[in-house]
Amino acid sequence: MIYLDNAATTLQKPPCVKEAVVRAMDTFGNASRGAHAPALDALRMLMEARIALASLFGVDDPMRVVFAPNATVALNIAISGIRGHIVTTAAEHNSVLRPIYKRGNYTIVPCDSLGCVSTEAISSAIRPDTGAVVLTHASNVTGNVFDIQSVGELCAERGLDFIVDASQSAGLLPIEMKNISALCFTGHKSLFGPQGTGGLCLGPNYRPESLYVGGSGHHSFDSKHPGELPDALEAGTQNAHGIAGLLAGVQYIQSTGLSTIHNQADTWARLFAHSLADIPGVTLYGDLAAPLRTPIVSLNIQGYDSAQVATLLFEKYGIAVRAGAHCAPLMHDGLKLSGSVRFSFSHFNTREETLFVADAVCALAASR
Template sequence: MIYLDNAATTLKKPDCVKEAVLRAMDTFGNASRGTHTPALDALRMLMEARIALASLFGLSADPMRVVFTLNATLALNIAIAGIKGHIVTTSVEHNSVLRPVYRHGNYTIVPCDALGCVSTEAISSAIQPDTEAVVLTHASNVTGNVFDIQSVGKLCAAQGLHFIVDASQSAGLLPIDMKNISALCFTGHKSLFGPQGTGGLCLGPDYMPESLYVGGSGHHSFDLKHPQQLPDALEAGTQNAHGIAGLLAGVQYIQSTGLSAIHNQADTLARLFAHSLADIPGVTLYGDLAAPLRTPVVSLNIEGYDSAQAAGLLFEKYGIAVRAGTHCAPLIHDRLSLSGSIRFSFSHFNTREETQLAIDAVCTLANR
């Protein structure tokens, strides 16, 4: 099988990730629920993971402001629920942003252009007197376009707004500095190489949302209110220490291999794939494929095929695993007048040989 669905989840993980999960399952007790070695080992690992993630994301504040969640969806729900005023977001967002914003009710959606791009100026123009926050993805899960979170962060800081960033597609691939970011939401199972069921919320010093749930914390058990200090305030219940051990190993792998090396290898394959298909009759590519900075995602359609039909044929006939449909990002598909698209997403574990086989398969389907 040629696995090119890494934007959904990375299938190939570094060996150290699997080893860390297995070791944790044999040795970890419940963190903060005992003073014996298994419980303390789990607690130490959680702290080590917070420190590693704070370093990766340029979080200069206390690493205790790294809060673990099940995934980026939960992190985004927590972050967005803390906003009471008007929200500015964009049409390139995933439903994990859009649906919490819709539920919030007071929002403006900035449209993207025909390439799926959104400028800082367009976001600035949507800010109203009652705007409290801007919510923006760092990279589109449909087009691979990367958005300028640095300039949007400066805009928000200048206007006293919170800035919430969805880093689901960029964490582990692109450099991130949390300066001027109030909340960075990430998932562990994509390019951080962690297990599914891991993710988190990194909070800048200026933002403290309320938890969506409360419960056990391992201390202050006679208090009627849940503890208010971080990370406990947003981490009720037992943590997924086994999974987070794998996430920590994934982050350590990224740090030892080098963020740029990981991105450059996957980016080279994605650009080879897109460039080879750009002039093939019947193949339509989406996004700003000439941009100097992209994530390794290429979405396309093949004339004469529904996206799901083409994805099914790619797997059945050629063993190529991709994703079809709207990828939980309906508004960008509306903007591009699409009912769906076929998404190829590359990892640095993929090879040129696999990429060439994918090119040949798409060409064969298009020629039919």
Template sequence: MIYLDNAATTRPKPPGVAAAVTAAMDAYGNSGRGAHDEALAASRGIYAVRRRLADLFGGPGADRVAFTPNSTMALNIAISGLLGPADHVISTDWEHNSVLRPLYRLREQGAAVDFVPADRRGQLDYGAFSRLLRPNTRAVVCTHGSNLTGDLTDIEWIGDFCHRHGLLFILDASQTAGMVPIHMARQHIDVVCFTGHKSLLGPQGTGGLCVGEGVDIRPFAVGGTGVQSFSETQPAEYPTRLEAGTLNSHGIAGLGAALEYLRTVGAETVRTREEALARRFYQAVRGIPGVTVYGDFSAEERAPIVTLNIGDYDSAEVSDQLAERFGIATRPGAHCAPRLHRALGTAEQGAVRFSWGWANTEAETDAAAEAVRVLATEE
């Protein structure tokens, strides 16, 4: 199988990730639940990964990294813990349902939500940020990279906009964490929500938030923490205030090994290779009659994603043909991005997404392009 579904989850994981998970299962106790060697080993291991993530995101420190099972939970925590019924929020048409549904729920509670529109080519109207601004605007919540087209938002511009107007900036870095540089302090980002199993190359079941100084998020879940057990409320200190219950210390150990791989090989090296493969594929398929490619490939930076349709074929049918006849794994359908599909005019057809990872090759990329050519010829 040629695996080109890395935007869903990277596969295979780098050397050492699975071994780190297994080693933690053999050695770790429960972090914060004792002073014996096994519990302390878990605490030390988790702290080391917090510190690496804080450094990666330009965050204020290890204590401001809180772990969750995924970026969806991180976004729910940030949105529900910072915003309320009296607030107005600006988001975009690029968003995944992990942003949209928490915002829609917030809207049902009385908040106002507006979306920066995308045009028929999927490009955002940045002038709309200023036009949508209200006296009670509290935050901008947006993705760093579209999981549908691979286009990147200009977080430098958005961060400056938020800073000028005193707004919170909550960034969904699901598709970019570990691949595209993020620096919270320089880019005026208040919260980075990330997942560990995509460009960070770690196991599923890992993710979290990196929270800026002075940002106080109300706890989403409350419960056991191993500290302040007689308090009737969740401890106020980070990261405990956002981490009720036992952490996935085994998965976090695997994430630590993935971060070490990225440090050793170089995240920029991995990113350059993945993007080169995606552009190679784009150049090969863009001129095939009947093929429509979505996204802006004139941009200098983008995620290693190419999404397309062949004629009026349903995207699920094309993806099935790619898997059954050519052994190529892709992602069809709506990609949990309904607003952008409506903007592109693909709400009914969906689209077929190809996405590259650190282990893909030029030969695999060329084989995928040839498969698209064959299917388009048969259309």
């Protein structure tokens, strides 16, 4: 099988990730729930993971790295802290859109024909009562990368909070927390961690309320949940076994190098897109000429529904891709699509795999 669904979850993990999870399963107790070695070992690992993630994302205080089961929970927590009107974009995943819809009082900035959004367009949507901008770092449909640096500077100038969804960029692109109020990430994509891991990094002046309260391992006689970070946003037992794998994934990234990992995957995505650029019946989406992209190529083949293409690719050629709306309905509305076929590459893929997949798409297009 050739696996090209890395934007959903990375299947090919570094071996150290599995090893770390198995080791944790054999040795970890419950962090902050005991003074014995298994509990203390788990607690130390959680702190080591906070430090590693703080280093990766440029967070000054590792205690402001908060774990959550995934980016969806992290985004719900982060968005719950916004006061006032929200500006967001049509490039967003439902993990951003649905919490904002539920909350109300928002403006959605449309994408252009390539699925891009400019800082100027975001600036124009800001109102006197705007409290925050919520923006994805990279589209999970097109691979377009949005300028979080310039938007962060805009928010700092206007006194606004800035929430960033880094689900598609964490582990691929350099990220600094400067001018970011909350950076939300998931562990199971390009951070190479297990499913069920993720979290948010908080800037020094942003503090959302927890969505849930309960056990913390200390202050047990208090009626209120502890108020200090990270405990304030981490009620209940942590997924120490999964976070051990996430830590191993982050350490792999740090030792291999972000640029090395991104450049290899980007090379295969650009080779794939270039191989299909002039094929009759194949339509590609996004700003494929942009100098900075995540390794995603989405397309449709004339005469086929996107689900048919994905099924045929797997059944005839053993190629695993994603079809449908990818939980990004407004991007598809803007591109006038009911769905698309997404090919998302990893640095574990190869040139030979890439060319084989391109040939398979060409064969389907020729047989339509």
